[in-house]
Amino acid sequence: xSKDTLKDNVETVDKEAEISIIGNPNVGKTSLxxxxxxxxxxxxxxxxVTVEKKIGSFKxxxxxxxxxxxxxxxxxxAKSEDERVAKDYLISNTSxxxxxxxxxLNLESSMFLLFQLIEIGVKTxxxxxxxxxxxxxxxxxxPSPISKTLNIPVILTSAKTGExxxxxxxxxxxxxxxxxxxxKKIMYPEEIENFINFFxxxxxxxxxxxxxxxxxxxxxxxxxxxxxxxxxDLELPKDFLTELKENFDIEELKxxxxxxxxxxxxxxxxxxxxxxxxxxxxxxxxxxVFTHKILGILIYVFALFAVFSLTFSLAQPLSDxxxxxxxxxxxxxxxxxxxxxxxxxxVDGVIAGVGGVLVFIPQIFILFFFLGFLEESGxxxxxxxxxxxxxxxxxxxxxxFMSIILGFGCNVPAIISTKTIANxxxxxxxxxxxxxxxxxxxxxxxxxxxxxxxxxxxxxxxLLVYLSSIALVLISSKFLQxxxxxxxxxxxxxxxxxxxxxxxxxxxxxxxxxxxxxxQKAGGIILIATVLIxxxxxxxxxxxxxxxxxxxxxxxxxxxxxxxLGWDWRxxxxxxxxxxxxxxxxxxxxxxxxxxxxxxxxxLQNALTPASALALIFFVMAYIPCFATLATIKAETNGWRWxxxxxIYTTVVAYLIANLVFFVGGIFL
Amino acid sequence: xxxxxxxxxxxxxLSIIFMLLNIQKNxxxxxxxxxxxxxxxxxxxNDNRIWYHKSAHIIVSSFIGLFLLAYEILDILFTMxxxxxxxxxxxxxxxxxxxxxxxIFFLELRYLRKKRNEALNKEER
Numbered sequence: 199x200s201k202d203t204l205k206d207n208v209e210t211v212d213k214e215a216e217i218s219i220i221g222n223p224n225v226g227k228t229s230l231x232x233x234x235x236x237x238x239x240x241x242x243x244x245x246x247v248t249v250e251k252k253i254g255s256f257k258x259x260x261x262x263x264x265x266x267x268x269x270x271x272x273x274x275x276a277k278s279e280d281e282r283v284a285k286d287y288l289i290s291n292t293s294x295x296x297x298x299x300x301x302x303l304n305l306e307s308s309m310f311l312l313f314q315l316i317e318i319g320v321k322t323x324x325x326x327x328x329x330x331x332x333x334x335x336x337x338x339x340x341p342s343p344i345s346k347t348l349n350i351p352v353i354l355t356s357a358k359t360g361e362x363x364x365x366x367x368x369x370x371x372x373x374x375x376x377x378x379x380x381x382k383k384i385m386y387p388e389e390i391e392n393f394i395n396f397f398x399x400x401x402x403x404x405x406x407x408x409x410x411x412x413x414x415x416x417x418x419x420x421x422x423x424x425x426x427x428x429x430x431d432l433e434l435p436k437d438f439l440t441e442l443k444e445n446f447d448i449e450e451l452k453x454x455x456x457x458x459x460x461x462x463x464x465x466x467x468x469x470x471x472x473x474x475x476x477x478x479x480x481x482x483x484x485x486x487v488f489t490h491k492i493l494g495i496l497i498y499v500f501a502l503f504a505v506f507s508l509t510f511s512l513a514q515p516l517s518d519x520x521x522x523x524x525x526x527x528x529x530x531x532x533x534x535x536x537x538x539x540x541x542x543x544x545v546d547g548v549i550a551g552v553g554g555v556l557v558f559i560p561q562i563f564i565l566f567f568f569l570g571f572l573e574e575s576g577x578x579x580x581x582x583x584x585x586x587x588x589x590x591x592x593x594x595x596x597x598x599f600m601s602i603i604l605g606f607g608c609n610v611p612a613i614i615s616t617k618t619i620a621n622x623x624x625x626x627x628x629x630x631x632x633x634x635x636x637x638x639x640x641x642x643x644x645x646x647x648x649x650x651x652x653x654x655x656x657x658x659x660x661l662l663v664y665l666s667s668i669a670l671v672l673i674s675s676k677f678l679q680x681x682x683x684x685x686x687x688x689x690x691x692x693x694x695x696x697x698x699x700x701x702x703x704x705x706x707x708x709x710x711x712x713x714x715x716x717x718q719k720a721g722g723i724i725l726i727a728t729v730l731i732x733x734x735x736x737x738x739x740x741x742x743x744x745x746x747x748x749x750x751x752x753x754x755x756x757x758x759x760x761x762x763l764g765w766d767w768r769x770x771x772x773x774x775x776x777x778x779x780x781x782x783x784x785x786x787x788x789x790x791x792x793x794x795x796x797x798x799x800x801x802l803q804n805a806l807t808p809a810s811a812l813a814l815i816f817f818v819m820a821y822i823p824c825f826a827t828l829a830t831i832k833a834e835t836n837g838w839r840w841x842x843x844x845x846i847y848t849t850v851v852a853y854l855i856a857n858l859v860f861f862v863g864g865i866f867l
Numbered sequence: 868x869x870x871x872x873x874x875x876x877x878x879x880x881l882s883i884i885f886m887l888l889n890i891q892k893n894x895x896x897x898x899x900x901x902x903x904x905x906x907x908x909x910x911x912x913n914d915n916r917i918w919y920h921k922s923a924h925i926i927v928s929s930f931i932g933l934f935l936l937a938y939e940i941l942d943i944l945f946t947m948x949x950x951x952x953x954x955x956x957x958x959x960x961x962x963x964x965x966x967x968x969x970x971i972f973f974l975e976l977r978y979l980r981k982k983r984n985e986a987l988n989k990e991e992r
Binding site: 503 | 894899902905909924926927931934938941945946949951976
C-alpha cells in the first residue's frame with residue numbers, strides 16, 4: 199500500500215460524521231441518544247424534556263460519530279424557541295445524517311416531519327421506536343413499504359430493550375460512507391410540480407435568496423416550504439412574492455398540496471401496518487377517569503398529597519438517624535478540640551449549620567423519587583392537560599404548568615423550559631412568576647418549621663404551601679400580563695404519553711440528578727455561608743454575647759418591618775443570607791440560635807408563634823429568587839432589567855403574603 | 868365483574884364510612900376516601916360512548932384503595948425502622964379497604980382481559 203493510500207484510509211477512518219436525532223416530542227429521542235452514546239441524560243415520560251440540543255459521541259467500526267439530540271418538534275416551521283433550535287440547526291448546520299425517531303404506536307404524526315427532511319435532501323434514517331410496546335398491543339409493523347417508497351433505511355427499535363441498535367449503527371455507518379446521496383424524487387401532483395419548477399427558475403434570478411439558501415436551491419425544499427408555511431420565516435423579496443402571486447393561487451395550491459401529502463402519508467402508514475392491534479387498553483381505562491374535568495383535578499391534588507405524606511412518613515426516621523449522627527459528631531469534636539473559638543466554629547458553625555441542612559437529605563431524595571414517579575409514569579402531562587382550562591383564565595397554558603412542576607425541583611431549569619412557549623407575553627410573565635414555584639431548596643425550611651409547629655398536620659400544611667405556590671404563579675402571571683403588550687394566542691396541543699411503569703434506573707437517575715445539587719450546595723455555598731454567619735455572630739465580642747454581634751446588627755435593620763410579624767433579628771438574618779440559597783436559612787438558624795441541631799425545633803418554638811411561623815413559611819415560599827435563578831432570568835430576558843424587577847417584585851409580594859397569612863393565621867391558630 | 872352498580876355501591880358506602888371514621892385521625896386518609904367516594908359516585912352515570920365507563924371507575928377507585936394500603940404498610944415499616952414501636956398505630960379501616968380493593972381491582976382486570984380476548988378472537992375470525 200502506498201503512503202498516500204494509507205493516509206487516505208486513515209483520514210477516512212478518523213473523520214468524524216455528525217448525526218442528528220429529531221422527532222416529535224416524547225417519542226424516545228433522548229432514550230435513543232443514551233442507548234447510542236452510553237450517557238445518562240434524563241429521559242422523562244412527557245414532552246419538552248429537551249429544549250436545547252445535547253451533544254454526545256460514539257464509535258462504530260473505528261469511525262467516530264458525533265450525535266446531536268434536538269428538541270422535539272412536529273414540523274420544521276418553528277414558532278417556539280425549542281422548535282427554532284431544531285430547525286436552525288438542521289438548516290444551517292452540517293449534519294451528515296438525520297435520524298428521525300417515530301413512535302410505533304403513533305407513526306402517522308412523525309411522517310410529516312420525515313417528509314420535510316426528505317424534501318430537504320439530507321441522508322435520513324427512519325427509526326420506528328417502541329416496537330416492543332406496539333407488539334404488546336398486538337400491532338405489527340412492516341418497515342419495507344416506507345423504506346422502498348421513500349428510498350431510506352427504516353429500522354425498528356426499542357430504546358428500552360436495545361432492540362435494533364446494531365442494525366441502526368450499521369445503517370448509519372453505511373450512509374456515512376456514501377458520498378453521493380441518491381435522493382428519491384417525490385412525484386407531486388402536476389400543479390405542484392409546475393409551481394416548484396417556476397419557483398426554482400425564478401429564485402435563481404435573485405442572488406440574495408440563492409446565497410442564503412444555496413444548499414437547498416437545487417432541491418424543491420424551499421418552494422415546498424413556502425407553499426406549506428408561507429414566507430414569514432424566509433425573508434423573500436417583495437417583487438419575487440408578487441411575481442409568484444400573479445402566476446399562482448397560492449392558497450389553493452397550499453390546500454392541494456396538504457391534501458395530497460395527508461393522503462400519501464395515510465396510505466404509506468396503512469400499508470406498513472400489518473396488524474392494528476387492540477383499540478383499548480389499561481391506559482384508556484385510567485385516562486377515562488384521570489382526565490375527567492372534576493375528578494382529574496381531585497386526583498391530581500390527591501397525588502400531590504400522597505407524595506408529601508410519603509415524604510414525611512418515610513423520611514422522618516431516616517432524618518432522625520442522621521440527626522443523631524451529627525449530634526454524635528459534634529460531641530466527639532467538642533471532646534477533642536480544646537481551643538474554644540475553633541470548637542465553636544466547628545461545632546456551632548459547620549456541624550450545626552451544614553448538618554442542620556443535611557439532615558433533610560432523606561426528605562429531599564424521597565420527594566424527588568415520588569415526583570419522578572409521577573413524571574415517569576406519564577401522569578404529569580395529564581395534569582397539565584387538566585390544568586390547561588384553569589391556566590387559560592390566567593393567560594397561561596398547560597405547557598406553562600409543566601414549567602411550574604419543573605420549578606418544584608429547581609427554578610433554573612423551569613425558567614429555561616419556558617423556551618417551549620411560543621407566546622412571548624405568556625413566556626415573559628411566566629419567567630417572572632416562576633420564582634414563586636416552590637423549589638426544593640426551600641424544602642428544608644418548610645420541614646423545619648412544619649415539624650416544629652404543625653407536626654400533626656405536616657403533609658396537609660405542605661400541600662397547602664405547594665397549592666398556594668401554584669396559585670401564586672398563576673395570579674402573578676395574570677397580573678404581569680396586564681403590563682406586557684405583545685400578544686398572540688397559540689393553542690396548547692399536547693400528546694398524552696402512554697402510562698409506563700417507571701424503571702428503577704430512570705427513577706434513580708431522576709432522583710440523583712435533582713438531589714445531587716443539594717449535596718453539592720451543602721459542601722459549597724452553604725458551608726461558606728455558614729462560616730460567614732458564624733464569623734458575624736462570633737465577632738466583635740468573641741461569642742460572649744450574640745445579641746451585640748454583627749449578625750444581630752444586620753438583622754435589626756429590618757426589625758421595624760418584621761416585629762409585628764413576630765420575627766426578631768435572628769429570623770431576619772437567616773432570611774437575608776437565604777438570598778444566596780434558600781437552604782442557608784436553616785443553616786443560619788442552626789448557627790444563630792446556637793443550640794445544636796437537636797433542639798433547634800424547641801428554640802424556634804420559643805422564638806415564634808404558630809402564626810408567625812406560618813407567615814415565615816409563606817414568606818420563604820415567595821421571596822427573592824436565589825442568585826442562580828436571577829442569573830437565569832437575566833440570560834433568558836437578555837438583560838438585567840427583568841432580573842432586578844424580579845428581585846424587588848418577589849420581595850414585595852412575599853412581604854404582603856406574609857402579612858396576610860399572619861393576619862388570617864392569627865384568627866385560626 | 869358483572870355487577871358493576873353493586874361494586875360501585877360497595878366502594879361508595881365503605882369509602883364514605885371510612886372517611887368519617889378517619890376524621891379525627893388522619894386528614895390524608897379523609898381526603899383520599901373522599902376522592903374514592905366521588906370516583907365511585909361518578910361511575911353510576913351512564914356514558915354510552917365508552918363501554919368500559921363503569922369498569923374504569925371501579926379500577927381507579929380500587930387502585931387508590933390499593934395505594935392507601937401500600938402507604939399504610941410503608942408507614943408502619945418505617946416507624947419500625949426508627950425503633951419507635953410504641954408509635955405504631957395500625958389503621959384497620961385502611962387495611963380492610965385495601966384488601967377489598969385488591970380483590971375488586973384484580974377481579975375487574977380479569978373481566979376486562981376476558982373482554983379483550985373475546986374482541987381479539989373476533990378480529991382474528
